[in-house]
Amino acid sequence: MKPATDMKNDTSKRILDIAEELLLTRGFNAFSYQHISSALGVRNAAIHYHYPKKTDLGVALIQRYRRRFQRFVEAQGGLTPAQQLERYFTLTDAYFEHDQQICPSGILTTEYQTLPEEMQQQANAFVDEMRDWAVRIAACGREDGSMRYAGTPQAMGVLMLAALQGGLQLARTDQTVLLTLKEQIRALLGLTSPLP
Amino acid sequence: MKPATDMKNDTSKRILDIAEELLLTRGFNAFSYQHISSALGVRNAAIHYHYPKKTDLGVALIQRYRRRFQRFVEAQGGLTPAQQLERYFTLTDAYFEHDQQICPSGILTTEYQTLPEEMQQQANAFVDEMRDWAVRIAACGREDGSMRYAGTPQAMGVLMLAALQGGLQLARTDQTVLLTLKEQIRALLGLTSPLP
DNA sequence: GACACCTTACTAACCAGTAAGTAAAGTTTC
DNA sequence: GAAACTTTACTTACTGGTTAGTAAGGTGTC
Numbered sequence: 024m025k026p027a028t029d030m031k032n033d034t035s036k037r038i039l040d041i042a043e044e045l046l047l048t049r050g051f052n053a054f055s056y057q058h059i060s061s062a063l064g065v066r067n068a069a070i071h072y073h074y075p076k077k078t079d080l081g082v083a084l085i086q087r088y089r090r091r092f093q094r095f096v097e098a099q100g101g102l103t104p105a106q107q108l109e110r111y112f113t114l115t116d117a118y119f120e121h122d123q124q125i126c127p128s129g130i131l132t133t134e135y136q137t138l139p140e141e142m143q144q145q146a147n148a149f150v151d152e153m154r155d156w157a158v159r160i161a162a163c164g165r166e167d168g169s170m171r172y173a174g175t176p177q178a179m180g181v182l183m184l185a186a187l188q189g190g191l192q193l194a195r196t197d198q199t200v201l202l203t204l205k206e207q208i209r210a211l212l213g214l215t216s217p218l219p
Numbered sequence: 220m221k222p223a224t225d226m227k228n229d230t231s232k233r234i235l236d237i238a239e240e241l242l243l244t245r246g247f248n249a250f251s252y253q254h255i256s257s258a259l260g261v262r263n264a265a266i267h268y269h270y271p272k273k274t275d276l277g278v279a280l281i282q283r284y285r286r287r288f289q290r291f292v293e294a295q296g297g298l299t300p301a302q303q304l305e306r307y308f309t310l311t312d313a314y315f316e317h318d319q320q321i322c323p324s325g326i327l328t329t330e331y332q333t334l335p336e337e338m339q340q341q342a343n344a345f346v347d348e349m350r351d352w353a354v355r356i357a358a359c360g361r362e363d364g365s366m367r368y369a370g371t372p373q374a375m376g377v378l379m380l381a382a383l384q385g386g387l388q389l390a391r392t393d394q395t396v397l398l399t400l401k402e403q404i405r406a407l408l409g410l411t412s413p414l415p
Numbered sequence: 416g417a418c419a420c421c422t423t424a425c426t427a428a429c430c431a432g433t434a435a436g437t438a439a440a441g442t443t444t445c
Numbered sequence: 446g447a448a449a450c451t452t453t454a455c456t457t458a459c460t461g462g463t464t465a466g467t468a469a470g471g472t473g474t475c
Contacts, residue, residue, distance in 0.1 A: 034454080052249045053333045055430060069455055071432065125329060132388035133321060133329040137249045150392045178403035181389070181396055186378055189385030192328035193377070196346045200377055207374035211407055230420080251464060265421055267466065422471070429464070436456080443450070 035073045037063060039087060042080055047124035051081055051134050051142075078139040085145035088127050089152060096156055104164035105214050108183075111160075112205050115187050119201055125191045128153060132188075157184045164212065171213035183208055231269045233259060235283060238276055243320035247277055247330050247338075274335040281341035284323050285348060292352055300360035301410050304379075308401050311383050315397055321387045324349060328384075353380045360408065367409035379404055 041062050045054035056070045056077070063070075074080035095114070099107050118124040131138070131146040138146065158180030164170030172179050190204040209216060237258045241250035252266045252273070259266075270276035291310070295303050314320040327334070327342040334342065354376030360366030368375050386400040405412060 049333050050246070050248065050330060052246065053330070056432090057429080065454095066456060067431090068433085068457085072454065075432080077431065123332070129329060129385070129388065132391050133325060134246060134249070135388075135391045136319070137245050147392045150389060154389075154393070173406035173409075174403045178399045178406070181386070181399050182382055182403045182407075185385035185389055185396070185400055186382040187385070188388065189325070189381035189383070190377070192325065192331075192384065193346060193350075193381055195328050195331045196343045197350070200381070203374045203377050204381060207370045207378045210369035210374070211378075213369075252466090253463075261420095262422060263465090264423085264467080268420065271466080273465065417475090419474085420472090422469100424468090424470100426467080427465095430462080431460105432462105433460075434458085436458100438455085439453085441450100441452075443448105445446100445448090 034063075034065075034069075038070060038073055038080070039083060042084055043087075044122070044124075046084060046130060047118065047127065048122050050130050052137055078141055081138070081142045082145055085127070085131065085142060085149055089145070089149050092149070092152060092156075103169060104160045104167065105169055105212075107160055108164075108208075108212075108214075109217055111187075115191060115205075116201065119191060119194050119198075123195050125195075126188055128184075129188045129192055154181060154184055157181070161212075169214075172211055179212075230259075230261075230265075234266060234269055234276070235279060238280055239283075240318070240320075242280060242326060243314065243323065244318050246326050248333055274337055277334070277338045278341055281323070281327065281338060281345055285341070285345050288345070288348060288352075299365060300356045300363065301365055301408075303356055304360075304404075304408075304410075305413055307383075311387060311401075312397065315387060315390050315394075319391050321391075322384055324380075325384045325388055350377060350380055353377070357408075365410075368407055375408075 038059055041059050042054070045058055056067050059070050060067045070080075074083065095110075099110055102110070115126065118126055128146075128150050131142075132150065135143060135146065158177050161170065161172070161179040161183070162176035165172070165176055174182075186204060186208065190200050194200040206216065234255055237255050238250070241254055252263050255266050256263045266276075270279065291306075295306055298306070311322065314322055324342075324346050327338075328346065331339060331342065354373050357366065357368070357375040357379070358372035361368070361372055370378075382400060382404065386396050390396040402412065
């Protein structure tokens with residue numbers, strides 16, 4: 024009985040999935056290969072077979088985030104800036120509702136100083152890509168007249184990103200933070216809440 | 220040669236200072252008693268004498284932050300909301316300029332899930348106090364007409380806090396973030412930049 | 416002599432990482 | 446198509462280092 028679809032490298036992917044869960048709940052320094060191996064039902068060394076060093080695992084994780092984010096951006100090229108922002112809000116909500124996870128950039132920048140250099144470089148690139156996207160949203164929204172706000176699109180993009188990153192963290196001590204924050208960002212952009 | 224001033228518990232305070240430095244640069248999980256003892260020039264067990272468990276040290280750290288923040292708030296009761304906000308900006312800048320530290324609430328909420336319960340409780344109280352203060356600034360600023368912004372003071376306070384917390388973290392990958400962010404928050408509040 | 420403040424010396428647990436071996440599946444060669 | 450091999454995906458067993466934490470002892474000061 025062999026599966027028809029290609030199951031190539033199934034374990035590698037499952038390791039990444041478990042590692043992602045651990046990264047967003049506990050942080051990179053606070054999870055070990057033991058956590059992964061016991062969750063996966065294999066021995067410790069099996070994880071090292073797929074990702075020899077923990078750094079390799081970390082780099083693979085960030086690269087996957089970057090690919091995902093790229094696809095996220097491309098997948099909604101046709102939407103209005105406001106709609107794209109709402110999609111990002113939804114993404115943020117999903118993180119929180121999944122075990123009070125925080126966003127990857129939040130963990131990576133917080134633990135930045137203790138990360139190996141390869142991970143720092145990946146983190147830099149990842150954060151850059153996210154900021155560029157946020158700025159683009161703010162710029163397009165102003166251009167097409169759908170968003171009205173003080174300051175430059177650069178500043179507004181950075182503010183939205185920083186606020187949501189900090190907000191996801193603060194939500195762990197008060198779960199109303201996220202709702203408040205989304206509503207306030209809409210208000211600052213001169214947007215109305217999305218219809219129910 | 221004995222110092223005239225009371226040096227009572229000098230070591231305890233120095234341990235806290237070193238631990239604070241480590242907390243804000245590396246995070247609570249990523250520093251050990253070894254880091255402290257070698258920085259202080261004593262043996263490991265000496266740290267345990269002053270703070271038997273690492274949790275004790277963590278709780279003491281947060282409690283000191285709470286006392287400090289309380290004093291910070293009280294010390295500038297007479298200032299205008301805008302002036303108080305600028306003081307907070309200055310505080311934020313100081314963190315970054317000191318080894319790219321991030322703010323305590325950023326670390327505590329990010330590592331929240333891995334912290335012992337006593338530290339979580341202290342962190343909750345600390346974040347609450349900070350949020351209350353931020354909201355009060357926004358509320359007073361609207362009342363006296365010095366700040367003009369969309370949304371409620373509650374939402375604006377949370378946004379400022381979240382944005383600065385996230386901004387300090389993001390500044391590690393791009394040091395222009397903080398400057399941009401401060402300017403944008405001023406813009407959103409209808410404030411002009413402080414005179415040079 | 417009691418106390419504050421440290422030391423040396425230790426334990427038990429955990430950590431990332433490695434080496435060597437194994438079983439099964441896949442590939443090559445005749 | 447069967448024997449010979451190579452590769453994949455693990456296992457067991459280990460090393461060396463770090464971790465928080467403890468116990469017992471020493472030393473100077475009031």
